Amino acid sequence: MKDDQLAAREPVATSEKVLERIGHSILSGEFEPGERLTETDLAQRFGVSRSPLREALLRLEERQLIERVPFSGMRVVSLDDRTVDELYEIRGALEGLACRRAAAVITPEQIAELRGVLAQRSRALKSTRGDARQQPTIQDFHILIARISGNRELERMLAGDIWHYMRAQYRRWARARERMDLGHAEHLRIVDALEARDGELAEILMRRHIVASRQELVDAKARAEARGAA
Amino acid sequence: MKDDQLAAREPVATSEKVLERIGHSILSGEFEPGERLTETDLAQRFGVSRSPLREALLRLEERQLIERVPFSGMRVVSLDDRTVDELYEIRGALEGLACRRAAAVITPEQIAELRGVLAQRSRALKSTRGDARQQPTIQDFHILIARISGNRELERMLAGDIWHYMRAQYRRWARARERMDLGHAEHLRIVDALEARDGELAEILMRRHIVASRQELVDAKARAEARGAA
DNA sequence: TTAAGTCAGATTGTACACAATCATGGAGTC
DNA sequence: GACTCCATGATTGTGTACAATCTGACTTAA
Incomplete structure (x- = not known):
């Protein structure tokens, strides 16, 4: 279902x-x-x-x-670099808000659920050898935080197609898995902050996480272009 | 035009x-x-x-x-109280982001433009005796900041119809003009922060401004309901 | 050679007829 | 009397023909 x-x-x-x-x-x-x-x-x-x-x-x-x-x-639509930058910036603000609010209302069961998603993703990452296309739970983590925040409009917004599309363009270049492991560590720290009910910290960590994701996209694209035609 | x-x-x-x-x-x-x-x-x-x-x-x-x-x-669509709350929260995060980014890149000409919008609105407020329905420049101030931030996607998002609709429901109850004067003072302080290139302060002020606006909406609705049927 | 003008082809925009689906009311039965 | 079933009306969903508009190439003249 x-x-x-x-x-x-x-x-x-x-x-x-x-x-x-x-x-x-x-x-x-x-x-x-x-x-x-x-x-x-x-x-x-x-x-x-x-x-x-x-x-x-x-x-x-x-x-x-x-x-x-x-x-x-x-x-x-073809998203140019500037637009992707702008979208990442917006996403950072929205997900930061989600973290801040979620920290205030999160329950132990929901914390366990978040950790479960991360563990499942970690397993899937190993079994498929880092093939990013077969990760059904990447954005589930982010959406789940939005849902926990209790702001339904925010959840709806963050579940929009445009974000999936943005990530899809990323998958084109990103074959490397270093970022995935780093991202995993960052995810864990975010959950820790939520568990400690430290909304401010959770917001900051999430913003940094999204900035880092964006940076990795830039780097991956640069590497790909350097390999391809330069 | x-x-x-x-x-x-x-x-x-x-x-x-x-x-x-x-x-x-x-x-x-x-x-x-x-x-x-x-x-x-x-x-x-x-x-x-x-x-x-x-x-x-x-x-x-x-x-x-x-x-x-x-x-x-x-x-x-009929926006219930919870949804309006959620939308205001999102709007606060987005406009906070706009302020933070705008402070970093704003020019003296743009500061003058912002002050011009506020002055024009202040004049219009007096001439129409606080009739909120004839204020063409209320949201222009906010949109202008988004534009100054340089994030076109953010500007597009904040110019969406849903926000106008949300405000429209506000106008139904808000005949009082106290909030307008208060809002004017808050707007001025935001411009001051932008002029000082203090993005952090501008973001905080804008968030507070939006929280205050939301609170006024709640109060106005409560007063209206108390007058009407209670 | 270049520029403007025009005409044909392709593509989207609109109108209307018909099919699919749902909600409401009444009749029938337990 | 309450419940189920069914028919009827209303409303939206779909198919097809035609009109409006744009793009690009070709022609023609300066």
Whole structure:
């Protein structure tokens, strides 16, 4: 069962199904960033009419996964370095807030749950030899903190597609696993701070963690470009 | 000219025009929160077909201004107290970030611009006798800081409709002007901090300012309910 | 050679008809 | 009397045809 909560009913309408499919195609990299899309092609490709397809595309546009220009065409969003920087900065502020609030209300059971997620992720990391594409619990840790904070709007915001998309572009370059181990240590320290009910510290640690993640992305991209063409 | 920047082209498509109209109707309170809407009625009302109307409604749903349930109906979102609390908390974190970053890069010209906005608002406040509905520059101050911060995604986020809608519900109760004067003083202190390039202080002041605004909303609503039916 | 103008092709935007689904009310039964 | 079932109306979801708009190439003239 996937719907963790809040009655996420299975999609019955065609538009919902095609929305999930296209969204997944973008997030998984099946559609390249910047790739041009046409309604007719997509409709044929997915075997649906243009009407439900359009609905899906409009939603994706509102979620900033595709860009459209009237009467002209549409394309998959390509996040440039500046935008990724900006998004990471926003994410740091939001997750910092989540940590601060979570520290005030967290229960022992929830602490155990957080540690469980980290342990599961650590195991999965070893078994798959660091293949980042098969980590189902990476962002679960962050989302879980947001949920513990009790701020549903914050949780909803941090669960948005744009963040997944941002991370997806990261996976393209990051084959190295050093960062993963470092990240794991940082995660543990965040949980420690939450357990100590030190909201201020937890917020600072989370902000640093996100800054470090962003820095690793920059470095990984630089290395990749140095290998590729320079 | 309204398009401040970024080539906000005038809408040519019917769906864009009807989107603006419905959005304005919701934000202005012409459509009550919780009011039920039907596609057929709205289509007749605005003299358009259901197709462009549906596009507008889908966008509004993604922006959390209306709620839809498949095959059943749709209604204008009604923000309950808890949600407003959560949104204010998020807004505080985001605007705090904007202040922190703006302090690092602000120019004397931009400081003057901020003071200009405050002065204009102060004048408007006197001339219209504190009628909150005719304040075109209230949120301009906040958006301007976000713009100065240089984080375009942050600016886009803080310019979202949901925040306008949240404030709109506030205007319903707030006729008193004490809060406006207090808010004015707080705004001035924020600008002072920005001018001193004290990002940390600016962030703290902005967070407090938003907490105070939220508190005033709670009090105003309590007073209104006490007057009305209690 | 370059520039503007125009025309065709492609693509999106809109309208309308029909199908799928849901909610409400009443009839029937236990 | 309360409950279940079913039919009917209302509402949204989908398919298809057509109109509006844009892009790019080709022509033509300076």
